[in-house]
Every structure is written in C-alpha cells, then in structure tokens.
Amino acid sequence: MRRVKKCSIVLISVFLVACSASPDKESIDEKRTQKESSTLEETSEESESSSVAVDKEDSSFTEKETYEYISGPEDVLASQAYSVGSEIRHVDKDGKEVIRYSVTSGNIAFSAGMMMFVNGIPQSFTDEDGNSTYISNVELGANKSKTQYYTCDFNNVEEAESYVCIEKNILMPDIMIVKRRGFYMGHLQSLSNGWPHEVQCNKFTDLNIGELECNVIGDCAEGSVAVSAYIGEDELYGTVVERSDATYVELVFDVSSNGEIVIAFWGNNIPIQVGEHMYYKCSVEKGKKYSCTFKLEEELVSNIDNFFATVATLSDDMSEYGVYKSTTCIFVDKYE
Numbered sequence: 001m002r003r004v005k006k007c008s009i010v011l012i013s014v015f016l017v018a019c020s021a022s023p024d025k026e027s028i029d030e031k032r033t034q035k036e037s038s039t040l041e042e043t044s045e046e047s048e049s050s051s052v053a054v055d056k057e058d059s060s061f062t063e064k065e066t067y068e069y070i071s072g073p074e075d076v077l078a079s080q081a082y083s084v085g086s087e088i089r090h091v092d093k094d095g096k097e098v099i100r101y102s103v104t105s106g107n108i109a110f111s112a113g114m115m116m117f118v119n120g121i122p123q124s125f126t127d128e129d130g131n132s133t134y135i136s137n138v139e140l141g142a143n144k145s146k147t148q149y150y151t152c153d154f155n156n157v158e159e160a161e162s163y164v165c166i167e168k169n170i171l172m173p174d175i176m177i178v179k180r181r182g183f184y185m186g187h188l189q190s191l192s193n194g195w196p197h198e199v200q201c202n203k204f205t206d207l208n209i210g211e212l213e214c215n216v217i218g219d220c221a222e223g224s225v226a227v228s229a230y231i232g233e234d235e236l237y238g239t240v241v242e243r244s245d246a247t248y249v250e251l252v253f254d255v256s257s258n259g260e261i262v263i264a265f266w267g268n269n270i271p272i273q274v275g276e277h278m279y280y281k282c283s284v285e286k287g288k289k290y291s292c293t294f295k296l297e298e299e300l301v302s303n304i305d306n307f308f309a310t311v312a313t314l315s316d317d318m319s320e321y322g323v324y325k326s327t328t329c330i331f332v333d334k335y336e
Contacts, residue, residue, distance in 0.1 A: 083105070084105055084110050084140075084171055085104045086103045086104070086112060086114075086193055087100075087103075088100070088101050088102075088114060088193060088194075096151075098149045098150060099114070099116075099125065099149065099150045099151070099152065100148075101138075101147065101148050101149070101167075102146070102147040103138050103140065103145070103146055103169070104140075105140035105141065105143060105145075106143065107142055107143060109139075109140060110140050110171070110172070111137060111138060111140060111172055111174055112140065112171055113135050114167055114169060115135055116152060116165065116167050116168075117165070117167075117168070117310075118152075118164065118165050119158060119163055119164055119312075119314065120260075120261070120279075120281075121207065121312075122156070122264050122271045123153060123154060123157070123165075124153045124155055124156070125150040127148060127149070128148070134266075135170060135173045135269045136150065136173070137173050152199075154199075154201045154202075155205070156207065157201045157205070157207070158204060158209065162198055163198060163199050163200070163201045164197070164198055164199075164318060165196070165198070165199040166194045166195070166196050166321060166322070166323055167194060168193060168323055169191065170189065170190070170191055170192075170325075171190055171192070173189070173269060175269060175305065175306040176328075177305055177306070177330065177332075178332075179332045179334070180240060181238055181240055182238040182240070183239055183240045183330075186239030186327045186330065189308070189325075189327075191310075191324070191325045194322070196318050196319075196321035198318075207279070208273070208277050209278065209281055210281070211282075212263070212280040212282040212292065214282050214290040215292070216285075216290060217252070217289050218289045219287055220254035220255070220287060220289045221254075224254050224256065225253075225254050225322065226253065226254045227311045227324045228251075228252045228326060229249050229250065229252070229309055229327075229329070230249070231245070231246050231248070231249050231250075231296075231329065232245035232246050232248070239329050239330055240330045240335070241329055241330070241332070242332060242333070242334060242335060243302060243331050243333055246296050247296055248293060248295050249293070250291060250293045251263070251293075251294070251326075252289065252290070252291050253290055253324070254288075255284040255285065255287070255289075255290065255313065256286060256287075256320060256322075257286050257317065258284070258286045259283075259316065260281055260314045261284050261312060261314065262279055262280070262281050262311070263281075263282070263310070264279050265309050267303070267304040267306070267307045268305060269306065272300075272304070272307075284313075304331055305330060305331055305332075306328060306330055307328070307329060307331070308325055308326050308327065308328045309325070310326075311323070311326075312324075
C-alpha cells in the first residue's frame with residue numbers, strides 16, 4: 001500500500017493544520033503516481049554519475065561544477081564510525097533534585113543534548129546559569145566527557161492522575177543548514193536511552209492538545225516502533241527539501257502498545273504549534289501502522305529551517321512508554 005520509496009530514508013515535517021484541511025488521499029496518490037517513473041529514472045542517473053544528487057532542471061550548478069564538488073565537514077562526519085554514550089539520572093545536588101546529564105564522545109568530535117517529556121508533552125528545563133531550553137547542546141571533542149546539571153520547569157503538563165517522565169539523549173542537536181538535494185545527514189540526529197519514571201508535578205496549565213483520528217494502513221512487526229514523514233509533490237529521497245515542494249506531509253507511525261500517542265512538532269529545536277493545536281493525541285491499537293495526512297501552510301514552512309516530529313506512546317504499562325523521533329528535515333529556498 002506504500003508508495004515506492006528508498007526504504008532507508010525517512011523525511012519529517014512539522015507544520016500541520018486541522019484534518020478538515022487535509023488534501024484528498026486520491027489526489028496525493030495520483031500526483032505521486034504521475035511522478036514515480038521520472039523520479040526513479042532521475043535517481044538512477046544521479047547515483048551513477050555522482051555521489052551528490054542534484055536536480056538537473058533546478059540546480060544552478062553546471063555538470064562540471066557538480067562533478068568537482070568538494071565534500072564538506074557534514075559529509076565527512078556522516079561517513080565516520082561515531083560513538084556517543086550518555087547517562088541521565090535524577091540526583092540530589094545542593095539540597096534539591098536535579099538532572100545529571102553526562103555524555104562521552106568516541107574517536108571523532110561530536111555533539112549531543114537532552115530532551116524531556118512528561119506524559120508525552122515536551123518540557124523545558126534550565127541549566128545552572130538559569131537558561132531555559134527544550135534541547136540542550138553539549139559540544140565534545142574526540143574522546144571527551146562532560147557533565148551538566150538541569151532542573152525541569154514542568155511548565156507544560158496536562159492535569160492527570162499520574163505523571164510519567166522520560167529524558168532522551170539526542171545526537172547532533174545543532175541546527176544544520178545544508179542546501180544539497182539528496183543529502184542524508186538528518187539520519188544522524190536520533191534519540192537514545194530514556195527510561196520512564198513517575199514524577200511529582202505540582203503545577204499544570206491548560207494544555208492546547210487536540211484529538212486526532214488516524215487511519216490504519218496495515219500491520220507492523222511485533223514490538224516495532226517507527227516514525228516517518230513523507231513531504232511534498234515529489235518522491236523526495238533526501239533530508240533537504242525545497243520549500244516550494246513542501247505542500248503537504250504524510251505522517252506514518254507504528255505502534256507497540258495499546259493506548260494513546262502524543263504527536264509533537266519541532267521547528268528550529270523548539271516545539272511549535274501546527275494548525276489549531278500545539279499537540280495532537282490519538283487512540284491506537286498495538287501492532288498497527290497508522291497514517292495521517294495534513295496540508296502544509298506556506299507561511300509556516302517559510303519560517304522553519306530545521307524540524308522533525310516526535311511520537312510518544314502512552315500506556316497503562318509503564319514499560320511500554322517511549323518517545324520516538326522522525327528523521328530531521330531541512331527546508332531550503334533552492335538547492336545548490
């Protein structure tokens with residue numbers, strides 16, 4: 001039922017509007033079918049002639065300039081065998097409970113950061129200097145270790161009978177700007193670690209979260225969880241997308257437990273409101289694959305360079321709580 005795609009590539013998007021504004025499913029399939037043949041042919045030609053995929057009609061590069069392109073540091077890093085370890089614990093420091101975040105790099109320089117979720121909703125946290133953020137950023141040289149301490153703000157928690165917190169390590173949290181079509185750096189920005197535990201939340205606010213009904217499109221393997229997003233009018237196969245192509249997004253995710261999921265969207269490393277709601281909640285069934293399609297507003301797309309989606313699974317069984325991230329996508333005005 002899925003369209004022909006490069007299975008290794010998952011593109012993400014962030015700007016959604018209400019389901020009533022979603023493009024018609026048949027029209028999406030028709031557009032993709034019309035472009036499938038030309039896209040596959042172009043992909044084959046590009047992979048044979050150059051390691052950098054370039055749109056031949058839109059690119060301002062000549063064939064010679066494209067062939068002689070010198071790889072940048074992002075390309076070098078993407079080809080390295082990198083290793084980053086982290087540890088996230090709640091500890092007592094100076095008479096209060098804080099989060100100790102320790103991270104260690106391997107044989108190449110790297111960066112990492114921390115994200116926090118309570119009942120699936122992103123939470124901001126403050127560092128020891130009083131700076132508040134939703135994603136921290138720790139730069140590491142080769143074979144280096146750093147430890148930082150944070151305090152959770154609990155500033156955006158929906159009132160509930162219990163509160164489950166998950167902290168996640170995110171690799172390469174830096175905002176990247178790359179303008180080459182077919183660039184695959186986004187897959188390095190992934191989440192790891194994270195163990196759910198109950199926390200006390202004395203404060204809560206009215207949370208802007210909307211109910212969402214997603215379509216079941218098939219079954220998924222037992223225990224699998226994956227988040228993907230397909231963007232635009234073409235069979236895009238990299239993590240860099242021209243803004244003019246970002247007309248809609250199809251969000252696809254697998255589910256490993258019965259319960260609910262919470263969808264959050266991130267633009268330039270902060271949660272952003274999409275459509276009528278800041279976050280979306282959907283009831284799901286274990287072992288199913290779901291799909292939701294939404295229209296992308298031009299005004300929103302024009303203001304974001306680096307973005308992705310997170311899907312948090314909520315269940316009565318705490319061991320089945322988790323937060324999963326789609327590949328980071330980069331919007332550009334035009335490929336180079």
